[in-house]
Amino acid sequence: xxxxxxxxxxxxxxxxxxxxxxxxxxxxxxxxxxxxxxxxxxxxxxxxxxxxxxxxxxxxxxxxxxxxxxxxxxxxxxxxxxxxxxxxxxxxxxxxxxxxxxxxxxxxxxxxxxxxxxxxxxxxxxxxxxxxxxxxxxxxxxxxxxxxxxxxxxxxxxxxxxxxxxxxxxxxxxxxxxxxxxxxxxxxxxxxxxxxxxxxxxxxxxxxxxxxxxxxxxxxxxxxxxxxxxxxxxxxxxxxxxxxxxxxxxxxxxxxxxxxxxxxxxxxxxxxxxxxxxxxxxxxxxxxxxxxxxxxxxxxxxxxxxxxxxxxxxxxxxxxxxxxxxxxxxxxxxxxxxxxxxxxxx
Numbered sequence: 001x002x003x004x005x006x007x008x009x010x011x012x013x014x015x016x017x018x019x020x021x022x023x024x025x026x027x028x029x030x031x032x033x034x035x036x037x038x039x040x041x042x043x044x045x046x047x048x049x050x051x052x053x054x055x056x057x058x059x060x061x062x063x064x065x066x067x068x069x070x071x072x073x074x075x076x077x078x079x080x081x082x083x084x085x086x087x088x089x090x091x092x093x094x095x096x097x098x099x100x101x102x103x104x105x106x107x108x109x110x111x112x113x114x115x116x117x118x119x120x121x122x123x124x125x126x127x128x129x130x131x132x133x134x135x136x137x138x139x140x141x142x143x144x145x146x147x148x149x150x151x152x153x154x155x156x157x158x159x160x161x162x163x164x165x166x167x168x169x170x171x172x173x174x175x176x177x178x179x180x181x182x183x184x185x186x187x188x189x190x191x192x193x194x195x196x197x198x199x200x201x202x203x204x205x206x207x208x209x210x211x212x213x214x215x216x217x218x219x220x221x222x223x224x225x226x227x228x229x230x231x232x233x234x235x236x237x238x239x240x241x242x243x244x245x246x247x248x249x250x251x252x253x254x255x256x257x258x259x260x261x262x263x264x265x266x267x268x269x270x271x272x273x274x275x276x277x278x279x280x281x282x283x284x285x286x287x288x289x290x291x292x293x294x295x296x297x298x299x300x301x302x303x304x305x306x307x308x309x310x311x312x313x314x315x316x317x318x319x320x321x322x323x324x325x326x327x328x329x330x331x332x333x334x335x336x337x338x339x340x341x342x343x344x345x346x
Contacts, residue, residue: 038257042133045332046335047337051331052119055122056119058324058327058331059118061323061327062320062324063111063118065320066323067104067111068104071105071169072088073313074166074280075091076308077276077281077308077309078170078177078178078281080300087311088315106168106172107166107167107169110161110168111161114157117153118154120150120157121150121154122150124149124153125146125149125150129142129143129145132145132146143233143236147230147231148226151222151225151226151230155218155221155222155225155226159218159221162221163205163214163217164201164205166280166283166284168197177285178285179284180204180205182200208286209286216286216287216288217279217283220278220282220293221279224278225272227271228268228269229268231271231272232264235264235267235268236260236325244256254329254330257329258322260325261324264321265314273313274306276309277306278293278294278297280309281293281297
């Protein structure tokens with residue numbers, strides 16, 4: 001009898017242990033879901049020294065990759081109708097044929113000073129995201145607020161650089177569309193080179209408009225890039241999560257993020273392109289009123305005028321988004337604190 005009771009108690013204990021084990025052990029579905037979810041590397045997870053060192057190189061690479069498309073977009077947006085180019089590819093081949101490869105990089109050296117704004121953007125985004133996380137765990141809210149704030153800070157640094165670089169962009173075939181012309185060197189009769197051209201344009205801007213001239217189009221820039229940034233980040237995380245649900249569980253997260261970046265960029269570019277056209281005209285033509293520029297654009301070219309440069313913008317934003325996402329996510333992975341390196345699925 002005692003032997004029978006012992007066997008029964010032993011049997012019950014084994015069954016209970018199995019039940020607990022089954023209850024505590026994550027199911028195969030749970031394990032797949034954990035692997036499938038894309039973990040976001042937050043500010044506190046990073047080694048800041050590595051983050052800033054690698055960040056400068058990443059930003060410079062992105063600028064050099066997409067600058068020709070940025071130049072083409074600017075010329076398309078400023079021209080009246082199709083007076084100079086019929087489209088993105090027509091502009092590319094005409095510039096290449098008449099101005100050479102250097103023509104596609106007019107104003108590039110000046111534009112590299114936006115490296116400062118790039119680092120300011122990244123820092124602001126991560127710090128604001130961390131701050132908002134104290135009040136909300138919603139990733140969309142954190143991305144929306146942080147993206148808009150980062151753009152506000154970055155544009156305050158970028159606009160003067162953009163004003164000068166855009167004037168330099170127009171000095172080729174688009175020279176007749178801008179207020180300022182490069183004066184030639186009195187000895188050789190040729191335009192001054194590189195930073196001589198930059199000083200030339202800056203002197204003309206200052207003589208015509210004073211210091212406020214370097215912030216011409218600042219409001220239009222804020223109305224363009226704050227919404228663009230605020231829209232891009234939430235859509236980026238949204239597309240990444242949706243793609244992760246469709247992809248196999250062992251699909252690299254970096255690949256999903258690289259696909260999500262261009263989708264988010266195309267969405268944000270389409271939403272904000274009308275204001276980007278207005279911004280380009282205000283800065284290049286020297287206008288003072290965003291509203292009047294918008295009205296004139298509608299009167300002269302209709303609502304289709306608001307789509308000018310959109311294809312060039314999407315074309316430029318696609319490689320930008322891929323390079324930025326792959327570079328930025330790799331940057332954060334490489335900058336992880338040593339004890340967290342193995343905690344992220346890659």
